[in-house]
Amino acid sequence: MHQHKLPIIQTLHEEHMAVLALLERLENFLNKRKADKPPANGDAETSDLLTALAASMDSEIGHHYAFEEKHLFPRFLSLGGPGVPMILRGEHDVIRPIAGRLAELARAAVSGGFTPASWGEFHELGLEMVEREVFHVQKEEMAFLPALDQMLPPQSSAELEAAYAAMKAAA
Numbered sequence: 718m719h720q721h722k723l724p725i726i727q728t729l730h731e732e733h734m735a736v737l738a739l740l741e742r743l744e745n746f747l748n749k750r751k752a753d754k755p756p757a758n759g760d761a762e763t764s765d766l767l768t769a770l771a772a773s774m775d776s777e778i779g780h781h782y783a784f785e786e787k788h789l790f791p792r793f794l795s796l797g798g799p800g801v802p803m804i805l806r807g808e809h810d811v812i813r814p815i816a817g818r819l820a821e822l823a824r825a826a827v828s829g830g831f832t833p834a835s836w837g838e839f840h841e842l843g844l845e846m847v848e849r850e851v852f853h854v855q856k857e858e859m860a861f862l863p864a865l866d867q868m869l870p871p872q873s874s875a876e877l878e879a880a881y882a883a884m885k886a887a888a
């Protein structure tokens with residue numbers, strides 16, 4: 718696994734790996750099941766995945782996206798131009814409502830199970846989320862974080878880490 722020079726970039730990278738692992742679990746789970754056949758209510762594997770998914774969606778579209786938008790995109794813009802941050806920001810805007818709805822459906826299903834309608838919606842949105850977010854994370858991993866790791870002055874890493882810790886504490 719790639720090791721970054723700046724601790725704040727390494728933190729973001731590790732969060733990306735965690736969200737990719739969870740989305741892979743989600744994709745396998747959905748591909749094993751048909752969109753018109755909801756899993757049994759109370760199934761332990763299902764509840765476990767849904768609980769982890771809801772928490773992951775909250776932190777991804779919560780503090781992770783917010784930190785990138787508030788602290789990393791502006792820095793990238795001033796060092797490397799507007800193209801990359803504009804694309805990534807646009808992807809956040811598309812993914813945010815999908816992830817939010819997915820977390821909502823997951824929480825409702827943990828407490829009360831799926832209905833045929835909520836399962837159908839969850840199945841479709843889940844696969845869309847996997848596709849969009851995996852693509853987004855890969856883009857950040859390939860083009861964005863390695864460039865920032867090179868361009869950011871090393872002394873700004875500690876300042877960014879403190880800012881990120883404060884955002885997580887406030888979430």
Ligand SMILES: [Fe+2]
Pocket residue numbers: 782785805809853857
């Ligand atoms: Fe992002």
Ligand SMILES: [Fe+2]
Pocket residue numbers: 729733781785854857
């Ligand atoms: Fe990210």
